[in-house]
Amino acid sequence: MKMIKFLLLGAFFGVILVKAEVISWFRIHEMFLFQSFHMYGIIGSAILTGIISIQLIKKLKIKTIEGEEIIIGTKELNKGTVIGGLLFGLGWALTGACPGPLYACFGSGYWVFIVAILSAVLGTYTYGKLKNKLPH
Secondary structure, X not given: OOOHHHHHHHHHHHHHHHXXXXXOHHHHHHHHOOOOOHHHHHHXXXXXXXXXXXXXXXXXXXXXXXXXXXXXXXXXXXXXXXXXXXXXXXXXXXXXXXXXXXXXXXXXXXXXXXXXXXXXXXXXXXXXXXXXXXXX
């Protein structure tokens, strides 16, 4: 029962992605051709929201629901980060969607996206198995 709120929140997020045309292949294509500001505006808004949210968490020392302190560590740029970013971008270019919109596409009836979702799960599983052998 505790997980229902997360399922509802995820479904709501999916509806927003569909209504904002974030899952539209044509919008993504426009973005890569620099023909429209639509996707850049959405991505920029997400980055700005993330920056503000992290700063508020740090300044106000916001805690989790369980009362635990939220610790956001520093991240180093290394070879593994660059390789991971390139693989993520390649997957995005091949499927036309990043992880969140994959579920929205599947939920919208584009059943072929189950292949991309299963591939992402397999990639995550593989990363988990090889994590200690990869550069970090």
